[in-house]
Amino acid sequence: MSLVTVFTQLMGGMGITVAIFLLTLLFSMPLGMLVVLLRMSANKVVSAIMMVYISIMRGTPLMLQIIVIYFAPYYVFHINISSSYRFIAVIIAFSLNYAAYFAEIYRSGFKSVPHGQYEAANVLGYNRSQTFFHIILPQVIKRVLPPVTNEVITLVKDTSLAFAIATAEMFTIAKQISAKEASLMPLMAAGLFYYIFNALVAWGCAWIEKKYDYYRI
Amino acid sequence: MNHIKKSFDGVGVISDISLSVNEGEVLSIIGPSGSGKSTLLRCATMLERMDGGDLVYLGRYAAREEDGRCVYASQQDLKEIKRNIGLVFQNFNLFPHYSVLKNIVAPQLIAGKTKENAESRAMELLKSLGLTDHRDKYPCQLSGGQQQRVSIARALALDPQILFFDEPTSALDPELTAEVLRVIKELASQHMTMVIVTHEMEFARELSDWIIFMENGYIQAEGTPKDLFSTDNARVQSFVGKLRA
Numbered sequence: 171m172s173l174v175t176v177f178t179q180l181m182g183g184m185g186i187t188v189a190i191f192l193l194t195l196l197f198s199m200p201l202g203m204l205v206v207l208l209r210m211s212a213n214k215v216v217s218a219i220m221m222v223y224i225s226i227m228r229g230t231p232l233m234l235q236i237i238v239i240y241f242a243p244y245y246v247f248h249i250n251i252s253s254s255y256r257f258i259a260v261i262i263a264f265s266l267n268y269a270a271y272f273a274e275i276y277r278s279g280f281k282s283v284p285h286g287q288y289e290a291a292n293v294l295g296y297n298r299s300q301t302f303f304h305i306i307l308p309q310v311i312k313r314v315l316p317p318v319t320n321e322v323i324t325l326v327k328d329t330s331l332a333f334a335i336a337t338a339e340m341f342t343i344a345k346q347i348s349a350k351e352a353s354l355m356p357l358m359a360a361g362l363f364y365y366i367f368n369a370l371v372a373w374g375c376a377w378i379e380k381k382y383d384y385y386r387i
Numbered sequence: 388m389n390h391i392k393k394s395f396d397g398v399g400v401i402s403d404i405s406l407s408v409n410e411g412e413v414l415s416i417i418g419p420s421g422s423g424k425s426t427l428l429r430c431a432t433m434l435e436r437m438d439g440g441d442l443v444y445l446g447r448y449a450a451r452e453e454d455g456r457c458v459y460a461s462q463q464d465l466k467e468i469k470r471n472i473g474l475v476f477q478n479f480n481l482f483p484h485y486s487v488l489k490n491i492v493a494p495q496l497i498a499g500k501t502k503e504n505a506e507s508r509a510m511e512l513l514k515s516l517g518l519t520d521h522r523d524k525y526p527c528q529l530s531g532g533q534q535q536r537v538s539i540a541r542a543l544a545l546d547p548q549i550l551f552f553d554e555p556t557s558a559l560d561p562e563l564t565a566e567v568l569r570v571i572k573e574l575a576s577q578h579m580t581m582v583i584v585t586h587e588m589e590f591a592r593e594l595s596d597w598i599i600f601m602e603n604g605y606i607q608a609e610g611t612p613k614d615l616f617s618t619d620n621a622r623v624q625s626f627v628g629k630l631r632a
Contacts, residue, residue, distance in 0.1 A: 289434050290480035294494035294545065295469065304493065308484045386527035387483050 183340030197265035202272025227270030279310035319375035392439035418601035473547030532563030
């Protein structure tokens with residue numbers, strides 16, 4: 171069994187893995203922003219709800235969250251689960267989970283912008299949304315890039331957790347082939363795939379970070 | 388400002404202070420750290436809400452005391468009143484992600500000026516403050532004195548009727564301090580109305596039309612520089628004397 175044949179067999183799974191990765195980022199990054207804004211809101215009830223949400227997402231295993239979200243419609247509401255829901259459940263679980271982590275990263279970014287920036291904007295006539303979009307957000311983005319990179323790299327590897335509900339992502343397939351052929355090769359190939367994927371992610375993030383290097387805070 | 392009061396968590400910081408500044412005058416506020424000088428300035432520039440008292444700019448009430456409570460004008464009125472006010476911070480608070488030029492241009496665009504007008508005004512200010520060569524640099528590439536001059540330019544670009552300074556040289560070494568004080572003196576000679584919180588006694592004496600000495604949230608003494616510096620008030624004497632020694 172050559173590496174090339176293994177890779178060919180894994181191809182379909184790679185597509186699913188990349189899809190989980192991209193869709194999760196697409197939904198969780200903006201959702202995390204919404205969560206952090208609610209978390210920092212002056213309304214104590216809203217803020218408390220967000221703290222509970224973040225605490226649950228961070229305090230329980232992602233694998234458990236995936237399983238619960240997949241089976242909840244049937245066990246709780248007695249709705250029959252269609253096979254297409256499997257992939258949707260994975261995306262929902264990943265997005266909710268990663269939104270919580272991103273929210274906390276964003277929060278550290280917001281906290282690190284000096285209060286004087288808000289005050290300067292205020293006396294210069296910026297309204298709240300102008301202050302947020304023109305002054306604060308660009309600085310937050312620069313500050314959170316390194317921890318966000320870290321989180322995105324973790325996400326690449328976490329996609330393998332989708333195997334918990336038998337999603338046909340790459341790792342699930344690699345395990346099946348490995349068991350059938352009694353060979354470590356498919357798992358090695360999977361490892362190589364994750365490594366290359368992450369090298370690209372790290373390179374991309376470093377490029378973005380460099381673009382923000384033109385000023386110091 | 389009439390009968391201004393402000394407390395934080397029940398601790399009184401400013402108790403019943405009244406002051407006024409006439410057009411073209413320079414008012415300096417001196418006094419020991421923790422005396423409430425900065426808080427007073429922050430109330431005047433509406434960064435802090437007062438607990439009591441009236442705040443009036445050019446005959447318009449920004450806040451007035453009614454039944455023992457301080458009632459602020461509507462958002463729209465406050466926005467218009469705030470257009471008359473400029474503030475220069477102790478630690479500059481320039482926008483680090485904007486170039487020097489953009490720091491001065493961007494707030495003008497927010498105020499509704501056209502890009503051409505904003506840029507020509509900015510260039511004019513940069514020229515008069517000797518910063519033309521630095522216009523494409525970022526704040527992190529400038530010395531403290533240069534940063535403070537940029538922040539003065541940024542405030543002036545909005546054509547305020549009155550400019551507040553909150554210890555504008557306290558973060559600077561003597562050489563850079565002199566550089567910034569020169570700019571403020573130049574503004575005074577152009578009859579810019581200014582309120583300056585400062586620890587630079589000689590500067591305050593030379594420049595001010597009126598000086599207020601604050602301690603423990605009260606005005607302990609006030610007067611023309613001549614009167615205040617030759618006062619027989621022992622507390623003022625000792626404070627002014629220590630700083631000059």
